[in-house]
Amino acid sequence: MTGAAPAVRRRRGLVLLALAIVACAVMLLAPAVLDRFSLNVLTRSMIFAMLAITVDLLWGFTGILTFGQAAFFGIGAYATAMILTHVGDSAPYLALGLLAAVVLPMIVGAAVGWLTFYPGSSAFYATIISLVVPIVVTQLIYSGGTWTGSSSGLVGYWGMPLSLEGYFRLVGVVLVVITFAALVFVRSDAGRLLTAIRNNETRCAYLGLNTQRIKILLTAALAGVTGIAGFLYANASGVVAPENAGFVFGTELVVWTALGGRGTIVGPVLGAVGIGYLSAELSGDLPFLWQLLIGSLFVLVIIVMPNGLAALAAPLKAWRRAAPVPALVAVPTAPRERTGTAPLLVMEQVAKSYGSQKVLDDVTLTVEPGELVSLVGPNGAGKTTLMRCMTDGSAASGGTVKINGTSIAGMLPDEIVARGIGRKFQVASVFEDLNVAECLRMARASHHAPSLVTASDTLGLPQSAIDILRLTGLDRMLATPVSLLSHGQKQSLELAMVVALEPELILLDEPTAGLTKTERTTIGTVLRTLTAERGMAAILVEHDLDFVREISSRIVVLHQGRLVVDGTVEEAVNADIVKKIYSGGGHD
Numbered sequence: 065m066t067g068a069a070p071a072v073r074r075r076r077g078l079v080l081l082a083l084a085i086v087a088c089a090v091m092l093l094a095p096a097v098l099d100r101f102s103l104n105v106l107t108r109s110m111i112f113a114m115l116a117i118t119v120d121l122l123w124g125f126t127g128i129l130t131f132g133q134a135a136f137f138g139i140g141a142y143a144t145a146m147i148l149t150h151v152g153d154s155a156p157y158l159a160l161g162l163l164a165a166v167v168l169p170m171i172v173g174a175a176v177g178w179l180t181f182y183p184g185s186s187a188f189y190a191t192i193i194s195l196v197v198p199i200v201v202t203q204l205i206y207s208g209g210t211w212t213g214s215s216s217g218l219v220g221y222w223g224m225p226l227s228l229e230g231y232f233r234l235v236g237v238v239l240v241v242i243t244f245a246a247l248v249f250v251r252s253d254a255g256r257l258l259t260a261i262r263n264n265e266t267r268c269a270y271l272g273l274n275t276q277r278i279k280i281l282l283t284a285a286l287a288g289v290t291g292i293a294g295f296l297y298a299n300a301s302g303v304v305a306p307e308n309a310g311f312v313f314g315t316e317l318v319v320w321t322a323l324g325g326r327g328t329i330v331g332p333v334l335g336a337v338g339i340g341y342l343s344a345e346l347s348g349d350l351p352f353l354w355q356l357l358i359g360s361l362f363v364l365v366i367i368v369m370p371n372g373l374a375a376l377a378a379p380l381k382a383w384r385r386a387a388p389v390p391a392l393v394a395v396p397t398a399p400r401e402r403t404g405t406a407p408l409l410v411m412e413q414v415a416k417s418y419g420s421q422k423v424l425d426d427v428t429l430t431v432e433p434g435e436l437v438s439l440v441g442p443n444g445a446g447k448t449t450l451m452r453c454m455t456d457g458s459a460a461s462g463g464t465v466k467i468n469g470t471s472i473a474g475m476l477p478d479e480i481v482a483r484g485i486g487r488k489f490q491v492a493s494v495f496e497d498l499n500v501a502e503c504l505r506m507a508r509a510s511h512h513a514p515s516l517v518t519a520s521d522t523l524g525l526p527q528s529a530i531d532i533l534r535l536t537g538l539d540r541m542l543a544t545p546v547s548l549l550s551h552g553q554k555q556s557l558e559l560a561m562v563v564a565l566e567p568e569l570i571l572l573d574e575p576t577a578g579l580t581k582t583e584r585t586t587i588g589t590v591l592r593t594l595t596a597e598r599g600m601a602a603i604l605v606e607h608d609l610d611f612v613r614e615i616s617s618r619i620v621v622l623h624q625g626r627l628v629v630d631g632t633v634e635e636a637v638n639a640d641i642v643k644k645i646y647s648g649g650g651h652d
């Protein structure tokens with residue numbers, strides 16, 4: 065079955081390519097049967113469909129609701145019209161217009177992305193910024209005087225010497241190419257990364273991925289695509305106006321994307337073209353009613369089909385074969401260079417307060433390679449907070465945390481992961497919309513940059529991660545969607561993902577919570593192998609003292625934010641304070 069993966073992928077790629085060629089042929093032949101009205105309306109709608117694709121990639125795939133694509137489109141359209149109006153009107157200036165239409169939106173897109181996606185920014189903030197950008201661009205156009213034509217826009221400039229039919233063919237083919245490229249991209253390994261970010265950005269960061277950088281790059285690249293659409297629009301329509309960059313238009317793009325079916329690429333294309341055509345027809349026949357009708361249609365579709373009109377095609381999915389299963393391959397592990405003799409982890413006088421509540425106080429802890437340290441203590445003792453202080457450079461309120469001798473103060477989780485720390489969360493943190501293999505591939509993305517074009521037929525993992533998959537049976541479920549896994553399987557998958565990072569120190573927050581006895585034994589075996597045989601260090605937060613006693617090389621007890629015991633298993637188990645805490649006493 066595994067060997068069939070390349071063949072299945074190749075067949076799917078060829079089907080997609082054949083469909084794109086047929087669609088191009090349709091675009092080239094259609095002007096023969098379309099009247100001038102349809103040619104006009106469809107040319108414009110197809111340009112808007114290119115924008116809907118960019119909205120879909122940002123919103124449908126990455127989870128960033130944006131109203132700002134109109135601004136980048138406006139910048140592209142105006143850059144073209146202004147060059148052709150004020151600078152020159154011949155082929156070289158057309159080329160200059162295209163260059164400016166792509167580069168300027170990309171620069172503005174990168175700047176907007178940089179302002180929007182700073183560490184800790186929320187999705188809501190990104191949406192607000194996307195509303196502000198079109199307003200700013202529109203105001204700049206209004207203030208541009210004769211350069212931008214102010215409220216009248218620019219008209220009557222020289223453009224590409226194409227007939228109406230010629231523009232339809234050009235725009236149609238460009239739309240097919242952009243749609244094809246978007247479909248190839250979202251099916252590639254890099255494309256799946258967008259879904260991972262939408263599902264669980266925190267997990268991405270804790271897999272060592274700089275999600276801010278990825279979102280800024282995506283915003284800039286898609287701004288370039290909207291610029292191409294702006295260039296085509298400025299030429300095909302022969303007029304640019306401030307409304308082209310406004311947030312009303314930006315909102316329409318979101319509506320078309322939602323109506324067509326976000327997260328599908330083809331749905332938003334059909335939504336933009338269909339609604340564009342319908343609006344043009346209705347605005348002629350029912351000039352006072354058409355917007356009401358379109359608005360009612362939108363409300364109806366969103367209520368009946370929250371996933372848009374693309375949901376109508378859902379039964380077709382039943383005929384699709386399951387995702388191909390990639391072949392598991394063991395990759396050679398590269399041992400991290402240890403510089404100097406500093407311990408792997410040193411925490412000195414670490415403190416953490418939430419307002420007036422002191423959660424950690426004067427915690428000092430050292431961990432060396434090969435140790436399996438269990439961190440125990442009653443609920444609310446501060447165990448999870450202590451782990452957070454090891455993986456987020458801004459989490460501690462006081463003290464120092466050093467990894468291999470380097471302070472992590474101010475570092476982001478992805479930077480700390482790159483220094484050899486892996487963290488498994490208390491509640492399994494995986495990607496619900498991906499399958500098992502795709503989740504594991506995300507864990508390797510910081511080691512091996514994923515392809516923008518293809519989905520790999522092999523899944524290269526360190527032997528220790530493969531061992532976890534084999535022990536837990538997940539190696540036979542690589543194509544299974546994560547949403548179908550049991551609680552225990554998700555815990556095991558997350559463990560395998562963290563181990564696939566090849567960390568030097570692995571932090572596990574209650575990895576056996578809610579697991580069966582067998583699953584618990586399996587995890588214990590895995591942890592012992594990783595530490596005793598592979599030299600990895602592990603810190604384990606655990607409530608099950610029998611389990612802790614069985615596997616730990618050292619036990620650390622945290623009580624009311626203070627480290628009260630740090631010793632061997634025997635020392636910890638026999639300590640008076642531990643007996644007191646676990647018999648329900650121990651409160652000061």
Ligand SMILES: Nc1ncnc2c1ncn2[C@@H]1O[C@H](COP(=O)(O)OP(=O)(O)OP(=O)(O)O)[C@@H](O)[C@H]1O
Nearest residue numbers: 418421423441442443444445446447448449450490
């Ligand atoms: N973001 C936060 N804001 C305010 N208080 C918090 C926050 N996170 C944790 N706390 C508080 O800090 C204390 C320690 O919480 P923490 O989750 O670290 O304990 P824990 O030992 O891991 O507990 P458990 O075993 O129940 O998971 C608790 O009193 C908790 O309410």
